[in-house]
Amino acid sequence: MTALIGAAAGTGPPTGAEPPPPGPRRRRWIPYLLLLPGGVWLLLFFVVPLVQLAGTSLYDRAGSLELGYSQTFAFGNFVDAITAYWPQLLRSAVYAGIATVICLVLGYPLAYAIAQKSGRWRNLLLVCVIAPFFTTFLVRTLAWKAILSDNGSVAGFFRSLPFVPDDFRLLATPVAVVCGLVYNFLPFMVLPLYASLERLDGRLLEASRDLYATPSATFRKVTLPLSMPGVVAGTLLTFIPAAGDFINAELLGTPNEYMIGNVIDSAFLVRLDYPQAAALSFLLMATILVMVFTYVRRAGTDEVV
């Protein structure tokens, strides 16, 4: 046996028998190195604070910043928060949902036109979509306050219509808040839609027309399904920040239009009720996660998340 092995070993070339390790294997650590900076960042500034926030949400609410909090695993904080603020939580979902649908209705044709029909104007139009970002969020929302104000021309136009009461107003109504949300988050809808529509192969549209599909059938059976990744991404990028937004409700609404973001804002900064603020933050997160998962399931593109 030993002789056989020895003979076998002896017949092989002395060094060439072992193939050199392939390049990719030696560089296996590179992906981890690439992950490292982002991973460390997320660990320090996302995971750690999140755990801390989870802890805070279970503190005894009797404590205060001056006296200190004691960890009592007070799950009742969540019950209290829901009982007290379910209308704001529901309103956040409804406002953000309406704003997302309006963004989709406005954004899809816009993204389609830029991606498929704009020719040499494409880049200019894309800049126009992003241009509002050159001004701060706050100023843009304040501008809407002026646009929708009672003395403004928009409200004036509506009042001039027949059957519209003289005390008609836009500012400080749900309409104003939704308008603000739509305006502020529209680019987040348009850009992913544009990205997926821009990749749409025109030859597939020709094939569809050739195969007896009317323009509307081509849209339903080819264009829309192929742009679903863009629709899903745009919807999520619009809905998630809109649901947590508080600036629009603060500036364009009244406490009657306050969303959950406003409540969290005041719990943290005005009432200094940290446990409740933390509990509300988690509730918001849970609501969004549930809605997103339901939506992605329905949209049939689990790969996206």
Next chain:
Amino acid sequence: MSTDLVLENVTKRFGAMTAVDDLSVTVPQGSFFALLGASGCGKTTTLRMVAGLEDLTSGSIRLGDEDITGLRPYRRPVNTVFQSYALFPHLDIGDNIAFGLRRRGVRDVAKKIGEMLDLVQLAGFEKRKPVQLSGGQQQRIALARALVNEPQVLLLDEPLGALDLKLRRQMQIELKRIQTEVGITFLHVTHDQDEAMWMADTVAVMNNGRIEQLGPPTEIYEFPRSPFVSNFLGQSNLFAAEVAGHSGDDLELTAHGARFAAPAARAHSTDGRVWLGVRPEKVRLALPGEDAPANHNQVRGVLTDTCYAGVSTEYLLKTPWGQEMSVFSANAAAGEPLSPGTEVVAHWYPPHSFVLDRPAGTGDEVSQYAADPLGVAP
């Protein structure tokens, strides 16, 4: 009722560029018709106009008695097999094939899908996605997706262009079989002369937006009408010649001081300036010591290049007046190919000649009609 496809005075301009120039052609029902030409000759534009994907600048397109010129593509009883296949990536193979049927409200599609997959020999592929298929398989599915609609005309836009040579040959045979089986008119666009000749009943050679010659492959190859056709479909040796007289059924020609004969029946022009043409494979080589048959047309020359290609040997020889002439010699006999530098006599049987018009103003240069106008031949 006949449903021939008739194009009448069809013109298409893109800005200042005329892609298709006053083209009139009839594609008989049930035929396998090839539009052959180099890229940019207008053949694909012609096909797209028949499909309705391109508007006509002027002219009309009829299918049987129906004028389909202004009809939307989705209202035309024609379907296309696209060069890129254009299968819908989000649908499985079954849904791809059923796409056209469903748009027309056909309900029970499963049976038809099965039949089509049998026809293209991909039975059982219903549930796969296009990306899981090889190029050749995608090509077959594209064919099935078009054929399942039983169009009156099937348009094929360079459908085999993306396949490798072996698969292409296989698909050519397959396409011909399927066409015979279904009996639908096939209008096939290609730049590949072999493909056109192998498959089509009728070939139309296009150049600069016009049809230069139309006919069965044998006729176009054996009796080309213009220098362009003679060198686009295969190769030809063309000699600038003048008609010197008639002798019985033959034309007597002079070219570069030598005398040649050609049957008058194989002449497109019977007086004045002409091109005398002969295909390289019709020409034999004789060594100076050997006797070439006395009644053959003869050209002396020196071999400049010998290219052994397995089934044949391709020779280039230089004539005394400096023109290059190519000769293909079948490797049927034993023996070594001749070496460059050998003095030879090239000769051919006069009925293998053809005579083309050489209008005044056309020089003696044939380089403008050089073979391989595409620059793609290996």
